[in-house]
Amino acid sequence: MSHTVSSGCRRLGASGRSAARFAIATQHFANKIAFSWLVALIGATGCSAGELAVTVVDRLGQGVSEAVVTVAPAVPRAYRQSAATAIMDQRDLAFTPRVLVVAVGTSVEFPNNDTVSHQVYSFSEAKHFQLPLYKGVRHPPITFEHEGLVVLGCNIHDEMVGYIYVTDAPFFGKTDSGGMLNLQELPGGDYRISVWSPIIADPSQTLIHNVHVDQHETTTSRIQLIRELRARPEPRPRRTDWAY
Amino acid sequence: MEARRYAACLMAILWAGFATADDQLNVVGAFDVRWVHSAGELSYLDGGLGTLRFDPDHEGLRLGRAFMASRLRLSDIVTLHTVVDAYGDHDRNPVDLSEFWVDVRPFPTNAIRWRARVGAFHMPVSLENRGAGWSDVYSITPSALNTWLGEEFRTIGAELEVRWLGASSGYLGDVALIAAAYAWNDPAGALIADRGFAITDRPSTLFGGLGRPPITFYHEMDRKPGYYAGLTWRRHDRLEIRALRYDNRADPGASTAAGGGAWRTRFSSFGARLEPTTRWTFIAQYIDGDTAIGAESLGYDQFLMRYHAAFGLASLEWGRERLTARFDSFGTHQLRGFFGPPSNETAHAWTAAWTHDFDDHWQLVTEWIRVLSRFPPRSLFAQPSSLPETQTQISARYRFQFGGRAWGLIGGLQNN
Numbered sequence: 096m097s098h099t100v101s102s103g104c105r106r107l108g109a110s111g112r113s114a115a116r117f118a119i120a121t122q123h124f125a126n127k128i129a130f131s132w133l134v135a136l137i138g139a140t141g142c143s144a145g146e147l148a149v150t151v152v153d154r155l156g157q158g159v160s161e162a163v164v165t166v167a168p169a170v171p172r173a174y175r176q177s178a179a180t181a182i183m184d185q186r187d188l189a190f191t192p193r194v195l196v197v198a199v200g201t202s203v204e205f206p207n208n209d210t211v212s213h214q215v216y217s218f219s220e221a222k223h224f225q226l227p228l229y230k231g232v233r234h235p236p237i238t239f240e241h242e243g244l245v246v247l248g249c250n251i252h253d254e255m256v257g258y259i260y261v262t263d264a265p266f267f268g269k270t271d272s273g274g275m276l277n278l279q280e281l282p283g284g285d286y287r288i289s290v291w292s293p294i295i296a297d298p299s300q301t302l303i304h305n306v307h308v309d310q311h312e313t314t315t316s317r318i319q320l321i322r323e324l325r326a327r328p329e330p331r332p333r334r335t336d337w338a339y
Numbered sequence: 340m341e342a343r344r345y346a347a348c349l350m351a352i353l354w355a356g357f358a359t360a361d362d363q364l365n366v367v368g369a370f371d372v373r374w375v376h377s378a379g380e381l382s383y384l385d386g387g388l389g390t391l392r393f394d395p396d397h398e399g400l401r402l403g404r405a406f407m408a409s410r411l412r413l414s415d416i417v418t419l420h421t422v423v424d425a426y427g428d429h430d431r432n433p434v435d436l437s438e439f440w441v442d443v444r445p446f447p448t449n450a451i452r453w454r455a456r457v458g459a460f461h462m463p464v465s466l467e468n469r470g471a472g473w474s475d476v477y478s479i480t481p482s483a484l485n486t487w488l489g490e491e492f493r494t495i496g497a498e499l500e501v502r503w504l505g506a507s508s509g510y511l512g513d514v515a516l517i518a519a520a521y522a523w524n525d526p527a528g529a530l531i532a533d534r535g536f537a538i539t540d541r542p543s544t545l546f547g548g549l550g551r552p553p554i555t556f557y558h559e560m561d562r563k564p565g566y567y568a569g570l571t572w573r574r575h576d577r578l579e580i581r582a583l584r585y586d587n588r589a590d591p592g593a594s595t596a597a598g599g600g601a602w603r604t605r606f607s608s609f610g611a612r613l614e615p616t617t618r619w620t621f622i623a624q625y626i627d628g629d630t631a632i633g634a635e636s637l638g639y640d641q642f643l644m645r646y647h648a649a650f651g652l653a654s655l656e657w658g659r660e661r662l663t664a665r666f667d668s669f670g671t672h673q674l675r676g677f678f679g680p681p682s683n684e685t686a687h688a689w690t691a692a693w694t695h696d697f698d699d700h701w702q703l704v705t706e707w708i709r710v711l712s713r714f715p716p717r718s719l720f721a722q723p724s725s726l727p728e729t730q731t732q733i734s735a736r737y738r739f740q741f742g743g744r745a746w747g748l749i750g751g752l753q754n755n
């Protein structure tokens with residue numbers, strides 16, 4: 096899955112506030128679903144923003160794809176809750192995408208594009224829920240109000256596992272097939288980068304990196320993992336006659 | 340009478356239509372027609388001693404199996420499962436029930452998930468029969484081990500599973516403990532004692548029989564329930580390991596007025612399935628146990644037989660194709676008892692299968708099986724005790740689904 100990040104920049108008058116608007120267009124199989132959200136950065140002046148290019152590589156220097164990267168200012172600031180929406184689909188007896196990263200406050204829709212029913216649940220601390228996904232029955236989206244990792248399971252198909260990574264960081268995304276993620280429109284300053292993936296085995300404290308982003312410049316950050324990657328947990332694509 | 344039957348049918352169809360509309364009822368089914376070529380002896384299904392389903396007297400175009408497996412959702416956590424079968428081989432009931440159970444699965448609120456099954460169903464041993472209606476997805480015919488489990492066993496009772504959902508909370512995968520109590524399985528063992536192992540895709544149905552004269556399996560004779568207990572470890576659907584201990588706790592001295600006796604049957608079973616890549620599957624299973632009939636007081640006159648079966652399977656899947664090769668090894672060893680020559684069987688078998696999917700409905704499966712067995716009771720029929728048997732089948736299988744594909748399309752459109 097590829098993310099293209101485009102950005103616009105707009106002055107918000109003499110109040111000294113600026114807003115950065117990020118639009119992430121996600122190519123979602125046959126459907127193009129565009130969603131965007133608004134993050135208000137308090138205290139930053141002007142519209143002079145930098146760029147941050149993060150690369151996550153394994154022990155051998157190979158890019159790690161589908162890793163969640165979140166970037167938050169080193170000095171925490173207040174952000175408005177996101178009103179964004181996102182989609183966690185069910186296809187071929189698997190959560191699609193396997194890993195979804197969303198801002199706190201995002202509402203996630205759970206469609207079911209399989210020919211069988213699913214019963215999605217999570218008992219993670221960040222969100223407890225139970226969601227039967229029967230055919231032809233639409234369910235309201237689920238809002239994720241708390242940051243943290245939400246592990247999804249299916250009560251019918253025990254082998255289905257999915258992840259929703261809920262973050263309060265203003266900048267985030269997933270690495271591409273080369274392990275790269277480009278974030279734009281970052282106000283200059285000190286930031287803290289965190290990396291997460293179900294296949295990364297490194298202890299979490301080693302996955303936090305501090306970086307300084309200069310205005311008008313592209314800052315690069317290369318994060319090399321110290322432990323071998325875990326096997327990818329995704330199940331094999333199943334033929335439909337195997338389940339019902 | 341006829342009119343009432345038609346009215347009931349019409350009602351059922353109407354109800355099914357409403358139920359499928361919101362995915363309350365989901366039905367999958369298939370029927371397969373086969374061309375069979377056989378070189379071997381008369382199948383035990385037709386009164387012979389052959390270990391395969393078909394024989395030179397039963398060749399050509401045959402109905403393999405027609406079945407419907409349905410799942411009716413009674414609530415979010417309760418579903419009713421039904422499997423109805425027809426094998427077209429003059430069984431007592433042309434259409435019969437093979438499985439019928441209620442599944443209760445509360446949503447997990449922590450890493451422990453409880454699940455209960457009540458009814459009549461297959462015990463969780465076979466790693467080959469993972470298709471709807473307990474069908475083998477790797478070839479037409481399951482291994483000798485799983486053939487036997489399909490023939491003589493059905494859990495008629497209750498099973499409780501407690502699963503630690505490691506995959507949803509960590510990375511080690513799931514661990515499940517399974518325990519079941521059941522009745523109506525006292526004749527289990529009669530077939531293996533009489534015939535040894537076989538390699539067929541002809542499991543018993545709940546109210547039918549197997550062989551000539553037919554043996555029926557689901558009777559209670561001693562009012563003593565049996566049990567099994569097992570352990571499953573699954574790592575991300577790539578590796579599954581199962582162990583199970585079965586004991587029907589039958590009183591081998593018990594018998595019915597009709598003349599049938601209770602067989603005390605116990606075994607231990609181990610199995611592993613490894614799917615290292617998206618293409619390869621490897622399965623190995625092993626079973627070892629014994630069966631006895633006749634009161635313990637008979638001493639050496641009590642019939643007691645040990646048996647073991649194992650197989651290894653490798654399967655390669657790409658696109659619409661699947662190739663499977665399997666090696667079976669099995670045998671029985673009579674330790675006590677007096678009737679006839681000792682019915683010790685020593686055998687091995689090779690199976691090769693090729694599956695081609697034309698589309699979601701049509702599938703062509705070609706399977707070749709060769710069994711080489713040594714079975715001394717053949718001498719009673721003036722046959723050499725060691726015999727090879729070969730069976731080739733080309734099966735055209737049509738699969739259908741309602742509450743599925745067609746509705747899935749509509750549901751998918753609605754969801755986007």
Ligand SMILES: [Cu+2]
Pocket residue numbers: 188212213214249250251252255
């Ligand atoms: Cu599911």
